[in-house]
Amino acid sequence: xxYEKKIPKDLNCGMSITLEIIGGKWKPCLIDxxxxxxxxxxxxxxxxxxxxxxVLNLHxxxxxxxxxxxxxxxxVLPSKVEYFLTDxxxxxxxxxxxxxxxxxxxxxxxNELQKKKLKHV
Amino acid sequence: xxYEKKIPKDLNCGMSITLEIIGGKWKPCLIDxxxxxxxxxxxxxxxxxxxxxxVLNLHxxxxxxxxxxxxxxxxVLPSKVEYFLTDxxxxxxxxxxxxxxxxxxxxxxxNELQKKKLKHV
DNA sequence: AACTGTAGGGATAAAATTGTCCCTGCATGA
DNA sequence: TCATGCAGGGACAATTTTATCCCTACAGTT
Numbered sequence: 662x663x664y665e666k667k668i669p670k671d672l673n674c675g676m677s678i679t680l681e682i683i684g685g686k687w688k689p690c691l692i693d694x695x696x697x698x699x700x701x702x703x704x705x706x707x708x709x710x711x712x713x714x715x716v717l718n719l720h721x722x723x724x725x726x727x728x729x730x731x732x733x734x735x736x737v738l739p740s741k742v743e744y745f746l747t748d749x750x751x752x753x754x755x756x757x758x759x760x761x762x763x764x765x766x767x768x769x770x771x772n773e774l775q776k777k778k779l780k781h782v
Numbered sequence: 783x784x785y786e787k788k789i790p791k792d793l794n795c796g797m798s799i800t801l802e803i804i805g806g807k808w809k810p811c812l813i814d815x816x817x818x819x820x821x822x823x824x825x826x827x828x829x830x831x832x833x834x835x836x837v838l839n840l841h842x843x844x845x846x847x848x849x850x851x852x853x854x855x856x857x858v859l860p861s862k863v864e865y866f867l868t869d870x871x872x873x874x875x876x877x878x879x880x881x882x883x884x885x886x887x888x889x890x891x892x893n894e895l896q897k898k899k900l901k902h903v
Numbered sequence: 904a905a906c907t908g909t910a911g912g913g914a915t916a917a918a919a920t921t922g923t924c925c926c927t928g929c930a931t932g933a
Numbered sequence: 934t935c936a937t938g939c940a941g942g943g944a945c946a947a948t949t950t951t952a953t954c955c956c957t958a959c960a961g962t963t
Binding site for chain 4: 666668685686712713715716719738739740
């Protein structure tokens with residue numbers, strides 16, 4: 662992150678590693694988009710207009726630090742940048758699609774449940 | 783959560799639903815433990831001593847609200863409580879084990895990478 | 904000269920999450 | 934009576950994450 666963490670993370674179980682890497686709000690979306698060939702920062706932002714460029718940059722930085730993506734800066738002006746999944750990053754794709762799929766499948770159940778809760782409040 | 787959220791969540795993609803349900807720091811551990819038959823609050827706390835009872839309760843509450851677990855309060859004294867996975871909750875198990883597995887597999891890669899980063903800092 | 908597109912980031916604020924400390928209530932056993 | 938085990942939660946603080954606002958730099962175009 663931007664500053665030094667004060668609470669050490671216990672990265673001794675697999676789950677904590679996984680969530681450390683893809684737990685951010687936009688990270689799975691970014692990985693997915695990059696996998697689909699959307700590589701440039703501007704394009705990524707257009708694809709996720711609810712996220713600010715600021716946050717996307719932070720997340721892209723972390724994905725880079727974690728070895729999930731590579732950043733290529735072309736020495737041209739105006740500047741051009743592209744992100745690519747590393748081989749390591751590609752191993753995440755089945756997992757991400759599993760998570761996406763589970764969520765989609767149970768979205769109706771979940772939303773129905775939330776409606777019921779609201780009635781009781 | 784404890785108070786009303788101010789930023790509405792866009793739960794329109796599967797991933798956001800999934801992370802909403804299992805994204806909390808201790809939720810996957812709790813689900814895993816409960817699946818393994820560790821059902822009582824005290825036991826769960828002993829299994830995850832780094833989490834406070836307070837936080838575990840909060841997460842258990844949310845898992846209940848999301849329909850992942852059921853809470854059974856036995857009318858005895860001293861009080862006895864047990865949590866069970868719902869059928870819905872059980873559908874999470876393959877996903878959780880997938881996440882756990884991915885993380886375990888790449889833990890060495892990840893930790894190696896973090897060490898390298900530290901040298902450069 | 905002013906404006907556009909492209910990429911990036913500082914400063915700060917808001918929101919969300921997690922942690923700390925301490926209290927309740929009840930029954931049992933010492 | 935006092936301490937212990939069990940379940941739970943209020944009040945508050947610290948930490949982490951995300952959002953808002955505004956700035957830089959550069960080249961080409963109008």
